[in-house]
Amino acid sequence: MSADNGIYILKTPTPDDGVFEYRVSHCQAIEDIWYENPDGNPDAVVDKFGDCEVFNDIDKAADLAFKMEKEILEDDFCPILEYGINNIELPHSFFWYKIRYKEEREEE
Numbered sequence: 001m002s003a004d005n006g007i008y009i010l011k012t013p014t015p016d017d018g019v020f021e022y023r024v025s026h027c028q029a030i031e032d033i034w035y036e037n038p039d040g041n042p043d044a045v046v047d048k049f050g051d052c053e054v055f056n057d058i059d060k061a062a063d064l065a066f067k068m069e070k071e072i073l074e075d076d077f078c079p080i081l082e083y084g085i086n087n088i089e090l091p092h093s094f095f096w097y098k099i100r101y102k103e104e105r106e107e108e
Contacts, residue, residue: 004028006083007065007072010049011058012094021094022061023052026068033088040090042100050098 008030010023025048032044055061065085073079090097 003078003080003082005081006030007068007081007085008048009058009061009065009085009087010045010052010094011087011089012092012097014093019056020058022055022058023049023094024055024061024064024068025049025052026072030083030086030088033090039092040097042097042104045090045094045097046101049094050101054094 005026005028007024007026010025011020012023013019014021027048030048033040033048035041035044053064055064062085069081069085072081
């Protein structure tokens, strides 16, 4: 059986040119991010990263990712991190994904 999990650092642009936001999440089935949308599926992006702390500094995001990794690998119950720590970059601001996520919810 596969754990299918990893720690992912999501990088998205902000309206300020050259400035990015970073969010860190421990999740499974990260491929859902690109389900039916190569630019990022809003449902999956918001579901996996919507509650995450926002960083404007990649080093601070990486520090959190390494802390999470240490906690997972030291766990006595399930010390598995199948895909380790990975970076994901999406082309739109996180706000863009949140708006589309909300629109899809309103259509249902």
